[in-house]
Amino acid sequence: MNDKSVMKWNASGEKKKRSKGILRRLAGQWQVQSMILPGILFIVVFSYIPMYGITIAFKEFDIFQGISGSPWVGFKQFRLFFESPDFVMIMKNTLVIAVLKLIFIFPAPIILALMLNEVRLAAFKRIVQTLTYLPHFISWVIVSGLLFSILAVESGSLNIALQKLNLIEQPTNWLSVPKYFYSILISAGIWKEIGFSSIVYLAAITGINPHLYEAAAMDGAGRFKQMVLVTLPSIAPVVTIFLILHIGNLLNAGFEDILAITNSGKNTILRDVSEVIDTYVYNFGVNQQRYSFATAAGLFKSIINVLLLWGANSIARRMSGSSLW
Amino acid sequence: MRGRRKHFTVISVMTALSLALSACGGDSSATKSSGDNQTSGETALFGEQPLEFSFYSNYDFASPIGYGNDVSTKWLKENKKLNLVEIGSNGNASQKFGTMVASNDLPDVIMLDRGSTDYTTMQKNGMLVPLDDYYKKYPVLQKLIDPETFNMLKAEDGHIYVIPNWFDSAQNQYKNVNTGWTVNQEIYADLGKPELKTFDDLYSYLKQVKEKFPNVVPLEPGIAMNGVNMLYKLIYAGNGGNRTIWNIGDVPTFPNTETHTLESIFNDPAYLDAFKYMSQLTREGLVSPDMFTQKQEQVQEKLNSGRIAVTAISNITGLGNTANDILRAKDPNAGYDFIPFLYKSGIDPTTVNPHTYGTLGWNVVVITKKAKQPEQIFQFYDWWASEEGQRINAFGPPGLLYDKVDENGAPIDNEKAKTIKPEEKANLKIGLFNPLGSPLYYKITHFKNAQDPDHQNWGMAASEYFAKFAKLNTDQFNNMKLDPKSDAGIKEQQIKQIWQEANAKMIFAKNDEELEAVYKKLQADVMKAGYEDILAEKTKLWQSNLAQMKP
Numbered sequence: 001m002n003d004k005s006v007m008k009w010n011a012s013g014e015k016k017k018r019s020k021g022i023l024r025r026l027a028g029q030w031q032v033q034s035m036i037l038p039g040i041l042f043i044v045v046f047s048y049i050p051m052y053g054i055t056i057a058f059k060e061f062d063i064f065q066g067i068s069g070s071p072w073v074g075f076k077q078f079r080l081f082f083e084s085p086d087f088v089m090i091m092k093n094t095l096v097i098a099v100l101k102l103i104f105i106f107p108a109p110i111i112l113a114l115m116l117n118e119v120r121l122a123a124f125k126r127i128v129q130t131l132t133y134l135p136h137f138i139s140w141v142i143v144s145g146l147l148f149s150i151l152a153v154e155s156g157s158l159n160i161a162l163q164k165l166n167l168i169e170q171p172t173n174w175l176s177v178p179k180y181f182y183s184i185l186i187s188a189g190i191w192k193e194i195g196f197s198s199i200v201y202l203a204a205i206t207g208i209n210p211h212l213y214e215a216a217a218m219d220g221a222g223r224f225k226q227m228v229l230v231t232l233p234s235i236a237p238v239v240t241i242f243l244i245l246h247i248g249n250l251l252n253a254g255f256e257d258i259l260a261i262t263n264s265g266k267n268t269i270l271r272d273v274s275e276v277i278d279t280y281v282y283n284f285g286v287n288q289q290r291y292s293f294a295t296a297a298g299l300f301k302s303i304i305n306v307l308l309l310w311g312a313n314s315i316a317r318r319m320s321g322s323s324l325w
Numbered sequence: 326m327r328g329r330r331k332h333f334t335v336i337s338v339m340t341a342l343s344l345a346l347s348a349c350g351g352d353s354s355a356t357k358s359s360g361d362n363q364t365s366g367e368t369a370l371f372g373e374q375p376l377e378f379s380f381y382s383n384y385d386f387a388s389p390i391g392y393g394n395d396v397s398t399k400w401l402k403e404n405k406k407l408n409l410v411e412i413g414s415n416g417n418a419s420q421k422f423g424t425m426v427a428s429n430d431l432p433d434v435i436m437l438d439r440g441s442t443d444y445t446t447m448q449k450n451g452m453l454v455p456l457d458d459y460y461k462k463y464p465v466l467q468k469l470i471d472p473e474t475f476n477m478l479k480a481e482d483g484h485i486y487v488i489p490n491w492f493d494s495a496q497n498q499y500k501n502v503n504t505g506w507t508v509n510q511e512i513y514a515d516l517g518k519p520e521l522k523t524f525d526d527l528y529s530y531l532k533q534v535k536e537k538f539p540n541v542v543p544l545e546p547g548i549a550m551n552g553v554n555m556l557y558k559l560i561y562a563g564n565g566g567n568r569t570i571w572n573i574g575d576v577p578t579f580p581n582t583e584t585h586t587l588e589s590i591f592n593d594p595a596y597l598d599a600f601k602y603m604s605q606l607t608r609e610g611l612v613s614p615d616m617f618t619q620k621q622e623q624v625q626e627k628l629n630s631g632r633i634a635v636t637a638i639s640n641i642t643g644l645g646n647t648a649n650d651i652l653r654a655k656d657p658n659a660g661y662d663f664i665p666f667l668y669k670s671g672i673d674p675t676t677v678n679p680h681t682y683g684t685l686g687w688n689v690v691v692i693t694k695k696a697k698q699p700e701q702i703f704q705f706y707d708w709w710a711s712e713e714g715q716r717i718n719a720f721g722p723p724g725l726l727y728d729k730v731d732e733n734g735a736p737i738d739n740e741k742a743k744t745i746k747p748e749e750k751a752n753l754k755i756g757l758f759n760p761l762g763s764p765l766y767y768k769i770t771h772f773k774n775a776q777d778p779d780h781q782n783w784g785m786a787a788s789e790y791f792a793k794f795a796k797l798n799t800d801q802f803n804n805m806k807l808d809p810k811s812d813a814g815i816k817e818q819q820i821k822q823i824w825q826e827a828n829a830k831m832i833f834a835k836n837d838e839e840l841e842a843v844y845k846k847l848q849a850d851v852m853k854a855g856y857e858d859i860l861a862e863k864t865k866l867w868q869s870n871l872a873q874m875k876p
Contacts (some may be wrong), residue, residue: 086819176617226568267617267618269830290809
């Protein structure tokens with residue numbers, strides 16, 4: 001903001017006046033404005049200053065030589081990543097999981113919010129909300145523990161239930177058959193995050209002017225029509241913003257969840273379907289102390305993410321008018 | 326999901342940055358401390374003056390035990406004026422280690438793998454205290470470590486920087502190994518104690534178990550480590566020819582001890598054979614199908630409740646001992662007992678020797694130049710390696726469960742030891758503090774068991790039994806780890822992934838055709854990934870070790 005005002009200030013006398021006005025206004029609100037300082041400081045310290053370390057993506061980083069002392073190696077780390085025999089498999093998995101999450105995990109909290117909004121009984125609504133939030137606070141390690149015991153072959157609850165219902169004869173090895181992996185991952189993801197993610201949509205719904213509903217009711221719209229014609233369009237800008245952010249994070253297909261459900265990669269039979277960029281970086285980079293390699297792969301991912309974010313934003317701006325910038 | 330997940334770039338970059346920032350400030354003090362030569366003139370003996378040092382174990386699994394909370398460390402604190410500041414690895418040892426190095430915040434003492442990159446870099450950068458003079462000055466360790474072993478533990482510069490942990494010696498007659506087959510005695514008796522010698526015997530026995538005891542796990546393979554369960558290793562070694570479980574590590578190899586070259590294990594017929602057997606057992610539901618997902622606690626629970634018929638678990642002497650204490654409290658005839666190593670029909674059983682031994686030990690303890698009192702620290706380890714220290718390691722401090730010791734150094738149970746309840750004894754947490762193991766440990770535990778053969782400790786008896794099948798000396802395979810940043814190291818990591826994935830696929834294959842297809846692909850894939858280069862590289866290291874070992 002400061003840069004802009006300085007620029008305007010130099011440009012012409014007229015703008016000079018206005019920017020002076022802004023400065024004066026800011027000065028007048030200094031108590032309020034100063035509240036943002038810790039936030040700015042936080043971002044500068046933890047997001048901007050560390051960017052210097054990105055240089056190790058182009059180096060052969062050695063912890064004893066430090067960031068500046070390590071020798072430059074150009075694009076060697078990137079080449080190693082792209083030429084890795086696993087590269088295609090990793091990219092495929094990353095994209096598949098990302099798209100599945102976009103299709104199933106992204107809309108789930110919106111649907112839950114819409115459904116909760118229709119619940120008349122306040123007590124019931126509150127109970128459902130609390131119950132759906134709770135899993136958010138459980139770590140993936142614990143969730144995977146629950147999953148392992150539910151899906152175990154020997155005395156796993158799901159197998160016992162299905163056997164008692166005579167739906168299957170022999171217990172199924174849910175966790176060691178690759179084709180079940182995505183369903184388990186996505187279902188667990190929805191279960192864990194649906195409640196917490198729906199908070200923001202519920203808040204958006206609360207902000208809708210009740211007159212709109214009254215007017216729609218007068219025009220003869222039933223509850224369903226009210227939902228489709230009033231609620232949904234009203235929260236559409238919020239949904240758009242979150243969709244843009246989600247797409248900007250697309251290549252962050254998962255890390256803790258995948259690591260936990262594959263038993264830290266020990267369940268190797270799932271590797272063909274479960275290894276994504278982040279888990280690969282963890283296994284082959286950080287764990288092997290190949291920090292430069294890990295940074296290169298991470299940087300590659302971040303660049304794609306920025307491009308995706310930018311693309312999604314400009315599409316959204318053109319199509320719906322609401323966008324991040 | 327939105328952005329909650331941290332970017333890996335940010336994490337790695339942040340770590341890197343914090344490393345760099347802190348490294349800047351640290352250099353001067355590092356050089357300072359290396360110049361600070363400790364005068365090793367008159368030093369009071371261990372226990373006569375207070376000693377405090379920080380200790381870090383460079384393993385993901387290592388976590389602080391809470392020094393001073395169990396009987397042994399409480400005793401050391403009160404009677405030997407020793408205080409230990411434990412530093413945890415937070416489940417990610419390599420990261421923790423990197424941070425400590427870069428911030429020049431190394432602990433006084435580190436336990437880590439011998440010959441690991443972490444060790445060699447510290448040693449080459451002058452961060453470790455040479456221990457040559459201390460070894461000469463103090464009596465216990467110099468006597469316990471064989472001269473050949475001592476030579477192999479030396480660094481390239483001719484100095485010794487390490488104290489070996491759980492090392493062995495040619496003089497030690499009481500070796501211990503923690504892994505082998507055990508059989509549930511109750512079930513075995515119930516089924517009429519059929520012969521259990523070959524894999525065919527095992528197969529038909531497991532069939533009977535499954536039929537008669539549907540709620541029992543016929544064969545328990547334990548948890549997966551490095552992509553494979555102990556069961557697989559034992560089956561492979563059961564193919565005789567002195568194949569060992571040792572060679573199935575990160576990237577398995579077949580060490581040809583006649584030509585002294587490492588060969589491809591993937592061309593070894595026993596390799597495919599073992600997988601076919603594993604796969605058959607899995608298909609027929611004779612082995613726990615949760616083998617790649619279960620945790621140690623689940624395995625222990627199955628053991629403790631006696632729900633396993635046959636085990637092939639790593640560290641069964643420890644896990645089984647706990648289970649036997651519980652099971653035999655109810656029924657003296659229950660519990661698990663060890664059997665000879667099973668073998669493939671038609672194989673000469675005398676060539677089934679799955680275990681290995683080495684005098685170099687499991688890992689090493691090093692003293693960094695950060696330590697203010699390196700000599701006193703060495704004194705502690707020298708004392709701990711003695712009979713007195715090892716007795717505390719195995720049986721707790723004196724005055725608790727024993728007041729006197731016999732002529733072999735084994736403790737003699739006092740009244741409390743005879744009446745203490747198993748749960749109460751477990752709460753004492755004897756053996757939790759375990760800073761160093763020396764061969765005297767085996768000697769003391771052996772003679773303790775010999776005092777009363779009727780009430781001997783099952784785990785110790787089993788350990789000594791399994792150790793009879795340790796024939797190959799692995800000292801020759803010392804320092805054969807490849808730097809993960811080198812070309813060969815990168816290839817090794819890829820091959821590791823390829824073979825671990827193929828393992829699971831072969832074990833869960835629907836039929837032998839599918840298994841063989843995976844196997845063929847595995848053979849081709851490892852070759853493509855450069856397996857032969859790894860073999861050549863490691864053969865070179867092996868042969869230079871052999872040259873170094875020659876007198």
